[in-house]
Amino acid sequence: MLPSTAKAALAAAALLALPGLHAQARRVVLQGVIDQPGAYVVPNDMTVVPSRGAGILITASGVDLDLAGANLMGPGGTRGTGIHVRGATGVTIRNGKFANLAFGVVVENSANVTVRSNQFRGEAIPPAAPPPETAIMVLQSRNVVVDDNQIFGTGLGIFVRGSRSQGNRIVNNTLTAGVGFAALGICYNPAPGDPGGPRGDVIEGNSINGYPVAIQMNPTSAYNVIKANFLFFTDKAVESPEANQDMDNVKVRLQ
Numbered sequence: 001m002l003p004s005t006a007k008a009a010l011a012a013a014a015l016l017a018l019p020g021l022h023a024q025a026r027r028v029v030l031q032g033v034i035d036q037p038g039a040y041v042v043p044n045d046m047t048v049v050p051s052r053g054a055g056i057l058i059t060a061s062g063v064d065l066d067l068a069g070a071n072l073m074g075p076g077g078t079r080g081t082g083i084h085v086r087g088a089t090g091v092t093i094r095n096g097k098f099a100n101l102a103f104g105v106v107v108e109n110s111a112n113v114t115v116r117s118n119q120f121r122g123e124a125i126p127p128a129a130p131p132p133e134t135a136i137m138v139l140q141s142r143n144v145v146v147d148d149n150q151i152f153g154t155g156l157g158i159f160v161r162g163s164r165s166q167g168n169r170i171v172n173n174t175l176t177a178g179v180g181f182a183a184l185g186i187c188y189n190p191a192p193g194d195p196g197g198p199r200g201d202v203i204e205g206n207s208i209n210g211y212p213v214a215i216q217m218n219p220t221s222a223y224n225v226i227k228a229n230f231l232f233f234t235d236k237a238v239e240s241p242e243a244n245q246d247m248d249n250v251k252v253r254l255q
């Protein structure tokens with residue numbers, strides 16, 4: 001008869017052998033393409049070289065990317081993209097620090113993507129051509145959650161584009177213009193080849209400080225809800241067509 005301690009050890013080993021009962025191993029990613037589903041971690045700081053493409057390109061669905069506090073540094077001068085999600089579903093990007101990039105995170109033709117708890121820092125410099133430095137861009141994507149990010153010193157904070165961008169949530173982010181060039185806190189626009197703007201999004205609980213226009217939507221962006229944000233602006237708090245809902249926002253003009 002086995003001792004009780006041996007029985008316990010065998011029982012524990014059997015449980016660990018069952019699928020789904022042990023923690024999923026995280027793969028290390030240094031730079032390049034993630035084209036397989038899974039959990040990934042970035043263990044070190046990364047320098048983004050624009051000629052090589054995005055620092056990390058995600059084309060696989062079912063990816064959890066934990067940057068674990070790593071810095072993704074661009075060359076400055078509105079060049080380079082930190083992370084680009086393209087044609088994927090069910091992706092999470094979290095806990096990163098992005099600086100001196102044209103685009104921190106781009107979500108393109110994707111769905112069910114979460115960009116959460118990241119920090120973005122720009123140089124607040126005028127762009128040679130539009131758009132200016134942008135922390136996060138959502139392009140023709142649905143059910144994207146942009147949540148609890150800190151954005152400082154980018155000429156444009158969060159940029160949502162195209163009529164296929166629908167059902168997104170931009171919530172609980174802090175955007176501060178910084179000293180230097182600033183254009184828009186949150187902007188909704190058409191996309192290349194598509195005159196329609198995003199629809200059916202919720203923009204709620206954000207703090208936007210120091211931009212000339214806190215939130216701007218073009219005439220074809222409709223049926224979006226702008227609710228319970230704190231907007232500190234120098235020119236206009238919310239510029240949008242009447243088809244959008246402007247509800248319970250605190251608006252303070254800065255002198």
